[in-house]
Ligand SMILES: Nc1ncnc2c1ncn2[C@@H]1O[C@H](COP(=O)(O)OP(=O)(O)OP(=O)(O)O)[C@@H](O)[C@H]1O
Ligand SMILES: CC(C)(CO)[C@@H](O)C(=O)[O-]
């Protein structure tokens with residue numbers, strides 16, 4: 167019998183995870199796992215857990231003996247005018263979801279188990295200086311350029327500096343064999359992979375597919391802010407990708423044809439919404455559409471069938487106007503702008519069947 171399997175069968179699986187708030191406690195657990203030759207898979211999150219997070223935890227439990235999850239809303243990745251203070255914090259619900267996963271994993275001897283949930287304070291994560299969201303703020307930061315300055319980074323200038331910095335801290339603390347990120351935040355996966363490579367971090371970066379709602383909308387912790395009216399229009403980004411798939415399947419390869427297919431869809435839906443009365447419409451702005459190389463994320467002038475492309479984009483759903491009596495306006499009453507991102511792999515196979523991975 168393979169050693170790994172034997173270890174799992176005889177191993178005692180605790181029914182509760184340790185909730186850890188300090189670095190020494192986490193290191194103590196990690197050292198015990200190392201001495202017991204248990205592999206650790208790590209899933210960093212900002213909480214408000216949904217099926218996208220749970221899928222990453224399931225994948226980590228398939229590939230490791232122990233799963234560590236972090237829940238930490240990292241201030242340095244939010245710009246000064248972004249939604250740090252209102253970001254959903256839902257620990258009671260998150261705990262129930264994690265406990266349900268523990269029950270699910272404990273019935274299957276082939277799976278690892280959630281061993282620790284790391285919920286540090288900001289003082290714990292940023293011990294020597296208060297974290298800054300200012301572009302020229304002082305502190306110890308990891309910067310990955312030029313990758314961090316484009317696409318998401320162009321709209322959110324401090325975002326990837328904050329993500330790389332907190333991921334470096336978390337990876338130094340947890341030292342997992344494997345770390346898990348979602349494809350939904352595709353540029354983040356490129357930034358973290360580059361950081362792991364350039365700083366010789368001893369961990370394997372694994373990427374889980376984007377988990378979607380039944381109609382295709384990518385799950386996101388921020389979707390709770392949309393409300394009914396904006397939720398119905400939010401699918402426009404994915405629908406614009408489907409237009410690109412169609413023209414690609416019909417033979418278009420040049421950037422301008424592919425890009426225009428997405429933009430035409432976005433602009434036509436934008437016009438339709440603008441024509442509606444204020445009490446009915448959901449306005450949005452297009453932030454960017456990118457057609458990029460699958461290995462470097464550099465913009466492409468032409469997509470080849472052999473390599474395909476990463477098609478990604480972001481839109482900003484603007485605040486709800488004239489909310490109606492009894493209208494479900496989402497968390498925060500529809501007052502805040504909600505930025506949505508999504509991406510798909512553009513290749514001939516998926517384009518022909520209209521498959522959205
Ligand atoms: N729909 C999804 N499918 C797969 N992975 C996801 C999905 N949504 C988020 N993730 C991944 O979960 C991890 C934690 O993400 P995070 O806690 O920021 O949630 P989020 O839903 O992306 O939040 P937000 O969209 O508001 O930034 C990241 O690696 C992220 O890519
Ligand atoms: C990776 C991460 C947990 C870092 O704060 C965050 O950017 C996220 O949840 O995607």
Ligand code: BAL
Nearest residue numbers: 212243244325351354
């Ligand atoms: N999911 C990425 C974290 C953020 O948008 O801040």
